[in-house]
Amino acid sequence: MARQPTLEFWYEFASTYSHLAAQRIGAAAEAAGVAVRWRPFLLGPLFAAQGWTTSPFNVYPAKGRNMWRDLEREAARHGLPPITRPDPFPQNSLSAVRVAVLGQDQDWLVPFSKAVFSASFSEGRSIAEPAAVAGILDTLGLDGTQTVRAAASEANKTRLRVNVEEARSRGIYGAPTFLTEDGELFWGNDRLERALDWAVGDRPGGLR
Amino acid sequence: MARQPTLEFWYEFASTYSHLAAQRIGAAAEAAGVAVRWRPFLLGPLFAAQGWTTSPFNVYPAKGRNMWRDLEREAARHGLPPITRPDPFPQNSLSAVRVAVLGQDQDWLVPFSKAVFSASFSEGRSIAEPAAVAGILDTLGLDGTQTVRAAASEANKTRLRVNVEEARSRGIYGAPTFLTEDGELFWGNDRLERALDWAVGDRPGGLR
Incomplete structure (x- = not known):
């Protein structure tokens, strides 16, 4: 049997379209026969290097207005729950991403990550405080307080x-x-299917 | 017989994804039973209001690099000719858009617009000089020099x-x-099919 190809999924808990991708990548990848490696990270440092101190959807209001409407439409199209807007947006995702990094090789990484996205974008709950993140871990049967504390270690921050x-x-x-x-890079929830096609060797027009 | 719905297609000759949309909207809209109203405009003044003096793909180099690769993949996926990069990018589209505005109610608007996009993104020819635009008009059997001159009138500039x-x-x-x-707004070549669905009343999850 052929080795199963792997696709890396880089996501940020404050990112609206990461939510859509996180909720649907499992089923889509399974159908395509592709394994997914979940890679939590922070956009803030990358945005800061571009001169942004907040989400580009806040920096550019017209773009932001249409993003929320588009997100609502896309969530409906994918059969996901209606969107709630986190307040404030973007949420501070530092505590949540530290926990996800701690869980990088653990079997709870995927359910934890999906639960964080759902709390933020489907239930309108804050994910910014360490206590909120601990609460999500608790519902997964983990020791929330202890896990959040371990995630704040210097080794994990590094x-x-x-x-x-x-x-x-x-x-x-x-x-x-x-x-x-x-090393082929696909940006955006809209490119999930193209990335899966590429991963299994289905490439448009003979591109390499 | 029911009245045919109309979709407005706003495009800019310097825009890479406008090229993809322009080449494929005719067939897609016809299949959906939707009429298309082509609306040429300039992005420059809108970008300037956001503090950009060039394309965001130049302002943000990592984003720009991946855009060119994505454009190459998407062109292949849609069966379009391989992409050439206009040099410089973006091209000054003022002369071409003035002609398109002059042709707004003419039957040559669509073939002219598609020819400008093909010259720029499939053939690597400049579209910036009035003479280049006139040449494209000539190949369509129009009087290029005369049309470019008429497009530069104060009334047309207004x-x-x-x-x-x-x-x-x-x-x-x-x-x-x-x-x-x-008034539903869909941004990007990726949203063409969703916009056509919406135009014919096919809306996700009962959204209005």
């Missing part, structure tokens, strides 16, 4: 910084981003 | 300014943009 630097060095500039094993 | 102001006031911030008769 691991997150290394992840962000890896994202930057591999050409990532937004989220979600999909990276194939041969 | 018409272009009014179009740009209409774009801004209706919430447009990029190109291509599709606008339905009830």
Whole structure:
């Protein structure tokens, strides 16, 4: 039996379209026969390097207004729950991403990540405070308080910084981003299907 | 027989994804039973209001690099000719858009617009000089020199300014943009099919 190809899924908890991708990548990848490696990271440092101190959807209001409407339409099209807007937007995702980095090789990473996105974009709950993140971990049967504390260790903070630097060095500039094993980069929830096609060798017009 | 719905297609000759949309909207709209109203405009004044003096793909190099690769993939997927990069990018589209505005109610608007996009993004020819635009008009059997001159009239320049102001006031911030008769805005070549669905009343999850 052929080895199963792997697709890296780079996501940020404050990112609206990362939510859509996170909720649907499991089923889509399974149908395509592709394994997914979930790669949590922070967009903030990358945006800061571009001169942004907040989400580009706040920096450019017309773009932001249409993004929320588009998100609503796309969620409906994918059969996901209606969108709630986190207040404030974007949410501070530092505590949540530290936990995700700690869980990078754990079987709870995927359910935890999906639960964070759902809390923020389907239930309108804050994900910014460590206590909110601990509460989500508790509902998954983990020790929330202990896990959040472990995630704040210096070793884990360094691991997150290394992840962000890896994202930057591999050409990532937004989220979600999909990276194939041969380094092909696909940006945006709209490109999930194209990334899966590429991962299994189905490439348009003989491109390499 | 029911009245055919109309979709407005707002495009800019310097915009890479406007090229993809322009080459494929005719067949897609015909299959959907939707009439298309081609609306040429300029992105420059809208970008300037956001503090950009060039394309965002130049302002943000990592984003720009991936855009060219994505454009290459998407062109292949749609069966379009391989992409050439206009040099310089973006091309000054003023002369071409003035002619398109002059042709707004003429039957040559669509073939002219598609020919400008093909010259720029499939053939790597300049579209910036009035003589280049006149040459494209000549190949369509029109009097290029005379048409370019007429397009530079004060009345026509004003018409272009009014179009740009209409774009801004209706919430447009990029190109291509599709606008339905009830004012639903879809941004980007990726949204063409969703815009056509919306135009014929096929709306996700009962959205209005």
